[in-house]
Amino acid sequence: MFDAKSYRASLKGGPGPMGLPREESETDVKVLELKKQQYDYIAAQINREDELVNKRLTWTLTTNGLLFTALGFYAGKSTPMEELVDFFHYFIPLTGIVISIAGFLSVFAAYMQIDYLTKEWEMLKDDRWIRPFGDKVHAYYLGGILAVSPPFMFVIVWGYLLQKWNTFPWF
Structure with a gap:
């Protein structure tokens, strides 16, 4: 919970008239409380989105791993139902592409x-509290590359496997 008294010292502005300590008005305290509430809300939403990235990436990687396992399982099997093998050799990569695109998006x-x-936080124009998103260039943009690249790479791998299906040794 926000304690206005603990933040009064952080109010900007020099001493009042004739060097006397400046008294904060109730309006100053209410504005500060409102800004703190906005900051807390934005920080919570950024944390929520970051958790969603983690969950979405986990599901994308797990599902792709299961699809690769299924493809490997069918690769080593010989069956009299050649149509079924052909179906899975198309269906599994297509499913992987769709799941990877959905994960990427x-x-x-x-x-x-x-x-x-982040832009909403910057509009607060108040640097009393830490940035909830880290350094804009290094932590935010460069850190996001790792989250976006696996689904993108899976699309490429699944597309390659779908295109080159005739070169598989099990066909």
């Missing part, structure tokens, strides 16, 4: 929301 959407929230 969902992670990208979360980063778009974090960017929006």
Whole structure:
């Protein structure tokens, strides 16, 4: 909970008239409380979006891992139902592409929301509290590359496997 008394010392502005300590009005304290509430809300939303990135990326990686396992399982099997094997050799990569694109777009959407929230925080024009998003260049943009790249790379791998299906040794 926000304690206005603990933040009164952080109010900007020099001493009052004739060097006497400046008295904060109730309006100053209410404005400060409102800004703190806005900051807390923005920080909570950024944290929420960051958790969504983690969950979405986890589901994308897990599902792709299961699809690669299924493809490997079918690769080593010989079956009299050749149509079934052909179906899975197309279906598994197509499913991987769709899941990877969805994962990429969902992670990208979360980063778009974090960017929006970052701009909202910057509009507060108050640096009493730490940035809830880290350094704008290093932590935010460069850190986001790791979250966006695995789904993108899976799209490329699944597309390559789908295109080169004739070169697989099990066909």
